[in-house]
Amino acid sequence: MGKDLPLIVISHGYGGDSLGHRDTAQALADGGFIVVAINHPHANYADMSQANGMGVLVERPADIKRTIDFMLGPSPDAASIGPRRIGFYGFSQGGYTGLVVAGANPDFSKLPPRCADPKVTDCPPADQRRPFQRIQPPRTWTHDPRVKAMVVADPLSTVFLTADSVKDVKIPLQLWGSQLGGGQDAEPENVAKLAHLLPDKPDFRVVPNARHLSFLTPCPSVKSSTKPSCSDAPGFDRTAFHKEFNAEVLAFFREHLMDPRQP
Known part of the structure; x- marks a missing residue:
């Protein structure tokens, strides 16, 4: 397989799964990276039993650490991975996950109430919802x-709206935002504010006419176009966008993880 290869860990968003960014994963793998995409326990497409609890948000960064521990330890690919060439890609709550991994300390008091049942699609007004399941944030x-x-796309940003919350995020970061938004707690204005608050200026890109879910892999057929995850704004070509997006993500990781001048 090779030696000292870079590793990218991919983290999905709320209700997503390990296949939600498969075209990006494939582009990175074709480009010489080892790629691993995980399902976050009890908060993925097949199991949403704890998706609305704060415990999942606390555990998400630990899921990434355990994944890296495995890939550098008992994994059969461990001998091929360069331990100083590890990167991360995350979307929505996966973007939140990456920011915490990179050093951010979220403020959960900024999260609004949510529907108690993750299967509910027609939520009552915010003042009639059960509060977000509260637990004591970790020390x-x-x-x-x-x-x-790290590359993050439309991250959950509500919990990172103070300079203090992100002051320790110092690694190279490419930040993508959708112009039209539509993601829970990933409003375009908050993503833009996050870009301004980060201590080291990120490579910040706003995708014209894109919705939040436009970062998910293109849908395979016209029949899928009616699904919410496949619905784009009129005139938006997700396939064309992903071709450009994947090329930019690949170039970013090559610059920061494959450049022989990197330590």
Whole structure:
């Protein structure tokens, strides 16, 4: 397989799964990266039993750390991975996950109430919803300095709206936002504010006419176009966008993880 190859860990969003960004994963694998995409326990497409609890948000960064531990330890690919060439890609709550891994400390008090049942699609007004399941935030968050570069798309940003919350995020970061939004707690204005608050200026891109879910892999057929996850704004070509998007993500990771001048 090779030696000292870079590793990218992919984290899905709310209700997503390990296949939600398969075209991006394929582009990275074709480009010489080892790629692993995970399902976050009890908060993925097949199991949403704890998806609306704060516990899942606390555990998400720990899921990434455990994945890296495995890939560098008992994994059969461990001998091929360069331990100083680890990157991360995350979308929506996966973007939140990456920011915490990179050193951010979220403020959960900024999260609005949510529907108690993750299967409910027609939520009552916010003042009639059950509060977001509260637990005491941890004294220390799971950060992982082994991650050296990161791409995040439309991250959950509500919990990172102060400079103090992101002051320790110092790694190279490419941040993507959708112009039209539509993601829970990933409003375009908050993503833009996050870009401004990060201490090291990120490579910030706003995708014209894109909705939040436009970052998911293109749908395979016309019949899928009616699904919410496949619905784009009129005139938006998700397939064409992903071709450009994947090329930019690949170039970013190559610059920061494959450049022989990198330590």
